[in-house]
Amino acid sequence: MRGKEFKRIKSVLGVVLLATLLICTMVIPPAVTAMKSRTIPGLGDFTITKEDLSEGDVINYDWYTPNGEDLVFWIEDEGGNGYKTKQVSGSSGSFEVKSNGDWYVKWSNLNSKDVELEYDVTVESAENDTSTLVGYFIILVVLITIVVGLLLYYMKKDYEKEKEKEELKESQQTQQQPSAPPSQSQQQQPQQPQQAPRQPQQSQPQQAPPPPAQGSSTQQTQQQDGKPCPECDTPMRYVEQYERWYCDNCGKYQ
Numbered sequence: 731m732r733g734k735e736f737k738r739i740k741s742v743l744g745v746v747l748l749a750t751l752l753i754c755t756m757v758i759p760p761a762v763t764a765m766k767s768r769t770i771p772g773l774g775d776f777t778i779t780k781e782d783l784s785e786g787d788v789i790n791y792d793w794y795t796p797n798g799e800d801l802v803f804w805i806e807d808e809g810g811n812g813y814k815t816k817q818v819s820g821s822s823g824s825f826e827v828k829s830n831g832d833w834y835v836k837w838s839n840l841n842s843k844d845v846e847l848e849y850d851v852t853v854e855s856a857e858n859d860t861s862t863l864v865g866y867f868i869i870l871v872v873l874i875t876i877v878v879g880l881l882l883y884y885m886k887k888d889y890e891k892e893k894e895k896e897e898l899k900e901s902q903q904t905q906q907q908p909s910a911p912p913s914q915s916q917q918q919q920p921q922q923p924q925q926a927p928r929q930p931q932q933s934q935p936q937q938a939p940p941p942p943a944q945g946s947s948t949q950q951t952q953q954q955d956g957k958p959c960p961e962c963d964t965p966m967r968y969v970e971q972y973e974r975w976y977c978d979n980c981g982k983y984q
Contacts, residue, residue: 765792768847770801770839778835778851786856787827791835793849794820801845802838807831959984 770776780789795801804815808831814823817840827833839845957966957975964979974983 765848765850768849770837770845770847772839772842772844774839776837776839776847778849780833780835780851780853782831783827783833783853784830784856785827788854788856789825789827789833789835790823790852790854791825791850792822793837793847793851796846796848799839799841799845801847802840804836806834806836808833 768776783789789805791805793803798819800817800819802815802817803821804812805825806812807829813828814825835851837847837849957968958964959966959977959980961984962977962979964977966975966977966984968974969976969983972983976983
């Protein structure tokens, strides 16, 4: 994996993880909520009603008195049946509802003076547990799909860019590459002019030496009229020694 791709993936992962955290904070309810305050008068009571609960629902509670005074704490159903009865300055835990209907979370101040109470009471529905988990799972799958899709998209873009750069570089190198010089053997061989194809030589009779000039004493030639030279039309003379005609104007036998 190239360094640039790794840096790009790291940045994308950072952005996606940040977006995931923001979405989770908006969709998933926080585990810790702000506690509420209440003043219970001396020898008075304070009740929180949770209506229409179903069997199996869970009541979560967390409370304390800032000054450390003891309060009687208990949970009861519509019939007045009490559960978890205790006298303490604070308590936290959960209680599973035993039957359908309204349920009550109660505090009783046995002191003659007012007592400050900090409390938080929530209900987890047994029917919604499965749907909540399914919803969270769907959200997680969607987020993972988005992350993987973005990673693949940017990896593909980086690969295409690198491929285009390599192809452009190769094409530039090909254009700038000079033509190959001729080999040493080709440089050493001089160019020879093309020679015309040789015509087959016709066998010619051996050229006889020229005869003596006219007027010589040698009786080897004989002037004869009526035998003109085929080239210059000058009368030739017959050389008996070679038995051929000779043209003095052309200087050759005919």
